[in-house]
Amino acid sequence: MPAIHEHETFEVVRKDFESVAREAFEPSDDEAFAVVEDLRGEEMLTNGNVTVVPWVYRCRHVGDFNGLFPTQRELQIDGVTIVDDRGGETLLRRYIDWGGVIAQLGLDVSWRLPVTEDEYRRAPDS
Amino acid sequence: MSGGMPYQLEKGPYFSVTESMLNLGSTPEQRLAVLKLMVARTPADDLPSLESTSLDAGPQGMSTADRRRDHMNEHWFGKTFNQRSGRWEDQPAFNTGNPRSTGYWHQWYGNAEAIVGETFIRAVEVSLGLDHITPTTDLDTLVPTRFWPIEVFWRCPAPWMEGWVTWRRETDGTGHVTVHLHTPGHRGSVLLLSPVRSAPDNARPDYLDNPTRSDMARGMWVIAHLEQKQHPFYAVTNPSPPGQWRLPTFGPFVESRGPIVTVQPNEPDGGVLANGRPYTP
DSSP, X not given: OOBGGGSHHHHHHHHHHHHHXXXXXXXXXXXXXXXXXXXXXXXXXXXXXXXXXEEEEEEEEOSOSTTOOOOOOEEEEEEEEEEEOSSSSOEEEEEEOHHHHHHHHTOOOOOXXXXXXXXXXXXXXX | OOSSOOSSEEOHHHHHHHHHHHTGGGOHHHHXXXXXXXXXXXXXXXXXXXXXXXXXXXXTTOOSHHHHHHHIIIIITOOEEETTTTEEEOOOOOOTTSOOOSTTBSXXXXXXXXXXXXXXXXXXXXHHTOOOOOTTOOGGGOOOOOOOOEEEEEEOOOSSOEEEEEEEEOTTSOEEEEEEEEOOXXXXXXXXXXXXXXXXXXXXXXXXXXXXXXXXXXXOOEEEEEEEEEEOOOOTTSOBOTTOOOOOOSSOEEXXXXXXXXXXXXXXXXXXXXXXXXXXO
């Protein structure tokens, strides 16, 4: 059995991610998309029908991502894609660390939860 | 500091009293005396405002001057009271390995006391027509050339703390100064999804839905859609064929909907009383 990064499933996952994200996040080099390093030598995480691909994507923020100013920052996007071939059509589930992307871009949150009047009344006086 | 702060902009009882204190006696000399205290870096506990008895009926747990000063020192300035020395101590230096917020602010570290102090020093200087005081300034030679009213607002949330001093001089020489304190969100704070309050808050002074008169001395109105509806962001984990997904949005999308309403918030929610709240030393 080939190592995961040598398997065609990896190419499906890579193309799936880059087809959507590449415009905003330009790959840093030809090997920007890779299986996480400590799994390179391992066998594929699969039962034959469902395959799990944990990956990293090293890139630069150059394009439109939610209308943010393109920072040109180098960053790393981590993710896991589950490739499901049980049916007639390949389906992918993408668990991507967008929280990490947001943090690397320097976005913050207001920390003030919008609440309804009823929720507000249930909260203790701060 | 009004407790709940359900709106994004606030004056409330504390800054109403601060304004009143700065206008106490209606003389520039009185305000100049306060300025000299601030320039001398008088401990915040010893500056006038929070000891005002007109604040004793304020938010729960803030009914004494000591409680209010504790709140200022601990929550706003991040100080810790040393029981042994009986003094407030400054926060520790920032630690990148274990970052801790200043006071009760979210995700922000800085010298809040210095920002607030410098903001009010600058505001009073502008209001009195004085050049900025430097360490070489002889305070005894200061002569105010005007006495503009000072208004104070607190805006929250902001990514970090800032004080703003703005002013406007009219052609007849009158004018006013407006102080804006922008702070990060604080622990436990929320925002109401609708500016319209229901009972009993809509009965507190001086709450009004659709206020029409502006003949009172003070006023704060908020204009917004009746309702802000949050829509959850697109779930990128839904299974889909290769290439058929899209980048996520950040948190929910807010849809403001319903009629545009104008609300005059009550004072505990950050609004103002029709004649302000007096400073009562």
